[in-house]
Amino acid sequence: MTARMAERDYYKVLGVPRDADRKAIKDAYHRLAMQWHPDRNSSPEAEGRFKEIAKAYAVLSDPKKRASYDAHGFEGVAHFSPDELYRGVDLGSLFGDLGFGFGPGGQSIFDRFFGGPRAPGRGADLQVRLDVPLERIATGGKETVHVSRPVACGKCHGHGTRSGQPPPVCEACGGTGHKVVTRQADGKDHREIHFQQILRCTKCDGAGTIIDKSCTKCGGTGQVEKVETLKVKIPAGIEDGMVLRVAGHGLPGAAGEAPGDLHVAVFTSPDARFQRRDADLWRGITIDVADAVLGTQVQVPTLSGEVEVKVPAGTQPNEVLRLRGQGLPRLGTADRGDLKLRVQVHVPTEPSADERNLYERLQGLRRRT
Numbered sequence: 364m365t366a367r368m369a370e371r372d373y374y375k376v377l378g379v380p381r382d383a384d385r386k387a388i389k390d391a392y393h394r395l396a397m398q399w400h401p402d403r404n405s406s407p408e409a410e411g412r413f414k415e416i417a418k419a420y421a422v423l424s425d426p427k428k429r430a431s432y433d434a435h436g437f438e439g440v441a442h443f444s445p446d447e448l449y450r451g452v453d454l455g456s457l458f459g460d461l462g463f464g465f466g467p468g469g470q471s472i473f474d475r476f477f478g479g480p481r482a483p484g485r486g487a488d489l490q491v492r493l494d495v496p497l498e499r500i501a502t503g504g505k506e507t508v509h510v511s512r513p514v515a516c517g518k519c520h521g522h523g524t525r526s527g528q529p530p531p532v533c534e535a536c537g538g539t540g541h542k543v544v545t546r547q548a549d550g551k552d553h554r555e556i557h558f559q560q561i562l563r564c565t566k567c568d569g570a571g572t573i574i575d576k577s578c579t580k581c582g583g584t585g586q587v588e589k590v591e592t593l594k595v596k597i598p599a600g601i602e603d604g605m606v607l608r609v610a611g612h613g614l615p616g617a618a619g620e621a622p623g624d625l626h627v628a629v630f631t632s633p634d635a636r637f638q639r640r641d642a643d644l645w646r647g648i649t650i651d652v653a654d655a656v657l658g659t660q661v662q663v664p665t666l667s668g669e670v671e672v673k674v675p676a677g678t679q680p681n682e683v684l685r686l687r688g689q690g691l692p693r694l695g696t697a698d699r700g701d702l703k704l705r706v707q708v709h710v711p712t713e714p715s716a717d718e719r720n721l722y723e724r725l726q727g728l729r730r731r732t
C-alpha cells in the first residue's frame with residue numbers, strides 16, 4: 364500500500380487533460396499558483412493546496428517524471444526525494460514572475476515551502492523569515508517567531524476520511540495502486556509472446572485506497588497546518604540574512620526519526636529613521652544656508668533617544684557628521700558602529716524681500732573681496 368493515500372491525481376490537481384502539452388501545464392500551474400499562494404490567499408487550506416499544485420507541476424513539467432507517473436501512478440514518482448522532485452524544476456522563475464521571494468541573501472521560496480534536502484534519518488528542515496527592529500538588534504534578546512507546519516489532522520487521525528478510520532483498500536488493485544496485465548503478441552514464426560504491462564488502477568487512480576467521503580477539516584489530505592509560536596534569541600548586532608538554527612523544530616521525521624531543524628533567516632525591519640549599513644546607521648539632515656555658514660545645533664533621534672548635535676560653522680553640502688558609537692553593536696565584539704548624518708543644505712527658492720536684500724548685500728561683499 365502506498366503511503367500517499369490521499370494524494371490527488373496530478374492532472375486533476377492542475378485541471379488539465381492527460382494529453383495536455385507543456386504550455387497548457389505551465390499555464391494551469393501559473394494560474395493556480397497565483398490563486399493559492401499563501402501570501403495572497405489567507406484561507407487555511409491555501410498552503411496545502413499550493414504545495415499540491417507545485418508538486419503536480421514538478422512531476423508533469425518534467426518529461427521523464429511525467430512518463431513514469433503516466434505509466435505507474437504515484438509509485439512511479441514515489442522514489443524521488445523532495446530534492447530530486449523539485450530541484451531543476453522551473454519553479455523559481457515563475458515565483459519571480461509572481462513577485463514573491465525573499466530577495467538577495469534571503470531564503471528562496473523553495474526552501475520556505477519545501478524545506479531543505481532531507482538528511483537521512485530525520486525530518487526535513489524548515490525555513491522562516493524574521494524581520495527584527497533596529498532596537499532589538501542593538502540590544503539583542505528574544506523575538507517571537509510563528510512557524511506554520513503540517514501536522515496530522517486531529518479530526519481524521521491523518522487518514523483523510525470522514526469516518527476517521529483508515530480508508531478501505533481498493534478492491535480492484537488490492538491496494539497496490541496498479542494492475543499487472545499479461546498481453547499476448549505474435550512473435551517470429553508465429554510463436555506467441557507473453558509480456559506484462561503495469562497499468563495504473565483506474566478505480567483508485569493509483570492511490571491504493573478509496574476515500575468515499577473525505578474529512579471535512581483537512582479535505583482528505585490527512586494534514587492540517589499548525590502554527591507554533593517560538594521565542595528565538597537574537598544576538599546583539601546580528602547581520603542581515605544570517606540564519607539562526609533551532610534544532611528539532613523542523614518537520615517531523617518518519618516514525619522513530621528525529622525532526623528536522625528550523626532555520627530562521629533574520630533581516631532588519633525597514634526603519635523610517637535610519638538606514639542600516641553593517642554596524643553603522645545613516646540619516647539625512649537638512650540645514651539652512653546661514654546655518655551651514657555660521658554653524659548651528661540640531662536635534663536628532665538615536666536608538667537611545669534624541670540628542671543635540673553641533674553642526675560646525677562652514678559645513679559643506681553632503682558632509683557627514685559622525686556620532687561615534689551611536690550605531691549598532693558589531694556582532695560578537697564590544698565594538699559599536701556610528702550614527703552618520705549626511706548634511707543637506709537647503710537653498711531658498713523664494714526668498715522674502717528682506718532675505719533677498721541680505722543675499723544681495725552678501726553677494727556684493729563677496730565680489731569685492
Ligand SMILES: [Zn+2]
Nearest residue numbers: 533536564567
Ligand atoms: Zn485500485
Ligand SMILES: [Zn+2]
Nearest residue numbers: 516519578581
Ligand atoms: Zn482530516
